[in-house]
Amino acid sequence: MAADYSAEPILKVENLSQYFKVSRDFTVKAVDGVSFEIYPGEVYGLVGESGSGKSTIGRAVIRLYTPTAGKVSFKGREISGKLTNEARDELRTRMMMIFQDPMASLNPRKTVGDIIGEGLDIHKMYATKEERKEKIDNILKKVGLSPEHYNRYPHQFSGGQRQRVGIARALIMNPDLIIADECISALDVSIQAQVVNLLKDIQEETGSAYLFIAHDLSMVKYISDRIGVLHLGHLLETGTTDEIFANPVHPYTRSLISAIPLPNPEVEKKRVSETYDYYTSGIDYNVGSNHLIEGTHYVFGTDEEIARWTGKAGA
Amino acid sequence: MEEKDKILDIKDLDVSFRTSAGTVHALRGVNIDLYRGETVAIVGESGSGKSVSMKAAMGLLASNAVVNGGQILFRYKNEAGEIEEADILKKDKKWIRRNINGRHMAMVFQDPMTSLDPTMQIGKQITEGIIAHLGVSKKEAEERAKALLEEVGITDAEKRMRNYPHQLSGGMRQRVVIAIALSCDPDLLICDEPTTALDVTIQTMILNLILKVQKERGISVIYITHDLGVVAKVADYVNVMYAGKIVEVGNVNEVFYEPAHPYTWGLLSAMPDLETEDSRLYTIPGSPPNLLHEPKGDAFAARNEYALAIDEKEHPPMFKITETHSAATWLLDPRAPKVEMPEELKRRIERMRKEAE
Numbered sequence A: 001m002a003a004d005y006s007a008e009p010i011l012k013v014e015n016l017s018q019y020f021k022v023s024r025d026f027t028v029k030a031v032d033g034v035s036f037e038i039y040p041g042e043v044y045g046l047v048g049e050s051g052s053g054k055s056t057i058g059r060a061v062i063r064l065y066t067p068t069a070g071k072v073s074f075k076g077r078e079i080s081g082k083l084t085n086e087a088r089d090e091l092r093t094r095m096m097m098i099f100q101d102p103m104a105s106l107n108p109r110k111t112v113g114d115i116i117g118e119g120l121d122i123h124k125m126y127a128t129k130e131e132r133k134e135k136i137d138n139i140l141k142k143v144g145l146s147p148e149h150y151n152r153y154p155h156q157f158s159g160g161q162r163q164r165v166g167i168a169r170a171l172i173m174n175p176d177l178i179i180a181d182e183c184i185s186a187l188d189v190s191i192q193a194q195v196v197n198l199l200k201d202i203q204e205e206t207g208s209a210y211l212f213i214a215h216d217l218s219m220v221k222y223i224s225d226r227i228g229v230l231h232l233g234h235l236l237e238t239g240t241t242d243e244i245f246a247n248p249v250h251p252y253t254r255s256l257i258s259a260i261p262l263p264n265p266e267v268e269k270k271r272v273s274e275t276y277d278y279y280t281s282g283i284d285y286n287v288g289s290n291h292l293i294e295g296t297h298y299v300f301g302t303d304e305e306i307a308r309w310t311g312k313a314g315a
Numbered sequence B: 001m002e003e004k005d006k007i008l009d010i011k012d013l014d015v016s017f018r019t020s021a022g023t024v025h026a027l028r029g030v031n032i033d034l035y036r037g038e039t040v041a042i043v044g045e046s047g048s049g050k051s052v053s054m055k056a057a058m059g060l061l062a063s064n065a066v067v068n069g070g071q072i073l074f075r076y077k078n079e080a081g082e083i084e085e086a087d088i089l090k091k092d093k094k095w096i097r098r099n100i101n102g103r104h105m106a107m108v109f110q111d112p113m114t115s116l117d118p119t120m121q122i123g124k125q126i127t128e129g130i131i132a133h134l135g136v137s138k139k140e141a142e143e144r145a146k147a148l149l150e151e152v153g154i155t156d157a158e159k160r161m162r163n164y165p166h167q168l169s170g171g172m173r174q175r176v177v178i179a180i181a182l183s184c185d186p187d188l189l190i191c192d193e194p195t196t197a198l199d200v201t202i203q204t205m206i207l208n209l210i211l212k213v214q215k216e217r218g219i220s221v222i223y224i225t226h227d228l229g230v231v232a233k234v235a236d237y238v239n240v241m242y243a244g245k246i247v248e249v250g251n252v253n254e255v256f257y258e259p260a261h262p263y264t265w266g267l268l269s270a271m272p273d274l275e276t277e278d279s280r281l282y283t284i285p286g287s288p289p290n291l292l293h294e295p296k297g298d299a300f301a302a303r304n305e306y307a308l309a310i311d312e313k314e315h316p317p318m319f320k321i322t323e324t325h326s327a328a329t330w331l332l333d334p335r336a337p338k339v340e341m342p343e344e345l346k347r348r349i350e351r352m353r354k355e356a357e
C-alpha cells in the first residue's frame, strides 16, 4: 500500500523533548523540540549520527519513556500524557518496536518461540495451541528462520538471526505502526535485502506504517517515502527521499550523504568526505525556524543561513 | 624489506555445537591467514560462522562447542619484543585470558552490551584493563582513558567517564568498547561488526582512527562486516565465508572487480547502490543451509543457478586463480562449461571501474 497523504497522520509528534538528568550538574537533552508526522502506510526514515536521539524518539513515542515536553498522538489519540487503559492497550498491540540491541531486548531465559508468541499470549490472539504454533512457525519462515529454531534460546543464534527474532516478534502482531530501530544494520547485505523486501511486502499486505531508524543511507533511501535528519536532538531537515537526496541543503545532511561508503575499493581508498563539526560551524540549533524549500522539503536554520545554504545569499 | 610476518594462521578449523535439536556443524574447515600490519575482512551471510571463527581465535568458544580439528597459530611480540607463538586451541582458557586477551589480541564485538559491565562506570571499565595489563598508576590510567575517549570522538570525556553503559547511545557504547580494545596496544585487533551501530560520519571517523593506529603501531586488523563499502575502504584482503567455509579469498580489488564465486556475485548484487531504482532489491534465492543437517556436496548448490551436477555430490576444492585469489567453485574446474557473472553485476562493476579512473 502506498502512503495515504489525504488521511489523518497515524502518528503526530509535536515539539517532543526528552531530557535525561545524568547528575546534578549534567542533563542530556537527548531530544529537543522535534516535530514530524507519519501517514498511514508511509515509511518515514529517521537518520542522524550516533547519539542524536533517534532511539530516544522511538522509545518516547512507544512510551518506554514519559516525554519531558511536547505531544504525541497515535491514530488521533494523545498518548504522551497520562494513559487510559484503553490507550495503553491500543499502544501495546497496534504499535510495535524492533529494538536496536537484539541481545538486550530478548529474554535470555525464554525460547525463541515463546519470545515471539508473547504478544499473542498476553492479548489472547489465538483460539487453540495449534493455531498459536502455526502462527509462530509461519512468521519464523517469513523472516528467514525455520520452525526448528522454535525451542532455541537467543544466545544460540548468530547476531543476524537474533535480529530476525526481534522482527518476527513485532510482525506477528500485525501492527499499524512499526518502529524499526536499526533493525537491519546487524544483518548482512543479502539478508538486509530480504528483510527490506519483507518489510515492504508486509506493508503492502497490511498497510502498516514504519518509523524506520537507520544510519545506512543507501538503505534508507531505498525504503523511505520521506526522511528526517536528526542531529544533537534537533530535526534539521525533512522532505521526500528525492528532495533530500537530490538537493540536500543543511551542511550536516550534505556531510552525511557524502560519507556513504561505496563498494568500490579504488574510489573508497582515495576518498575524502565532506566534514561537519557543529561546534566550529557557527551554527546554533537553538535559534532559527523551519523554512520551506519546496514541496514537503523543510530545513531548520536562520534566514541568513538558509539563504547561504541555498545559494541565495545577497539576492 | 623485512620478510612478511604471519601473525595469525588458522588451519582447517572445524567446530560443532551441541544443541537440544542435534549437532550444528558451524565451521567445516576454515583457513585464514593474516600478516603483520595488514587488514583482512571476513564477509558472508548471517550464520556463516564469522563470529565463531573469531571467538575460537580468542579462546572464547561457548561451552557447548566441540573442536573437531584444526589449528590456530598466533604469533605475538612478548614483553621483551621477541616473537612468541601460541597454538590457541592447545592452551587453556585461563592462560589465554591472562596472557593473550586484551593484551595481545583485542576484540570489539558486534553487540557492545556483551562486553560492557552494566553495573560499572565506563571510566572504570577502561582503566581497569590499563592498570592490569600495563601496570601504570590509577591516575595515569585515567589520563590515558580520557585521551582515548577523546580520540574515539566522545565529547565531554571526563563527565562521560562517570556514566553507566545504559546512559550512552548505542554508538557511544561501541566507541567505548573500541577505546578499551585499543587501550593496551594489542598486536591483533578483531572487530566484529564494529560500526554497524554507527552512522556514516562516525563510522568514517572510527575507521580512520583504526587505520591511523594501525599504521602507527603496526597492528593487524580483522574486520567482520556486512558492509561492503567498509570492506572497500579498509581491507587489503577479503575472505568470503559461506556455511562454515571460506569460499573465496583474494585481495580487495580481485574480490570486488573480478569475483569468481557465484555466492560472491550474489552478495555484490544485493547491495543497494545509490543508483538502484528497482522496486525490489536483488536477493540470493533460498536460505543458507541449516547446519543441523549438513548438505552433501557444495553447500551453496541449492541456491546457485549456475550449479553443476557435481555440486550435488562433492564439495569443490579451492581453485587458484592468481597468487592471491582463489575460489571454491566447480565453475573454475577446467572441465566446467564457461559461465560468466550475471549481466547486471558486470555492468555495475564496469560502472565502478569507470568511477575509479
Ligand SMILES: Nc1ncnc2c1ncn2[C@@H]1O[C@H](COP(=O)(O)OP(=O)(O)OP(=O)(O)O)[C@@H](O)[C@H]1O
Pocket: A020, A021, A022, A028, A029, A030, A048, A049, A050, A051, A052, A053, A054, A055, A056, A057, A100, B166, B167, B168, B169, B170, B171, B172, B197, B198, B199
Ligand atoms: N536512559 C538514559 N539516561 C541518560 N542519558 C541517556 C539515556 N538514554 C539515552 N541517553 C542519551 O541521549 C542521547 C541520545 O541517545 P539515543 O540512544 O537516542 O541516540 P541514537 O540516535 O539512537 O544513537 P545510536 O545511533 O548510537 O543508537 C545520548 O547522548 C545518550 O547518551
Ligand SMILES: Nc1ncnc2c1ncn2[C@@H]1O[C@H](COP(=O)(O)OP(=O)(O)OP(=O)(O)O)[C@@H](O)[C@H]1O
Pocket: A155, A156, A157, A158, A159, A160, A161, A186, A188, B017, B018, B019, B024, B026, B044, B045, B046, B047, B048, B049, B050, B051, B052, B053, B062, B064, B110, B291
Ligand atoms: N553457542 C551456540 N550453540 C549453538 N549454535 C551456535 C552457537 N553459537 C553459534 N551457533 C551457530 O553457529 C553458526 C555460526 O554462527 P556465527 O555467530 O559465527 O555467525 P556469523 O557469521 O557471525 O553471523 P552474523 O553475521 O549473523 O553475526 C550459526 O548457525 C549459529 O546459530
Ligand SMILES: [Mg+2]
Pocket: A054, A055, A056, A100, A181, B169, B170
Ligand atoms: Mg539508537
Ligand SMILES: [Mg+2]
Pocket: A158, A159, A160, B050, B051, B052, B110, B192
Ligand atoms: Mg556474528
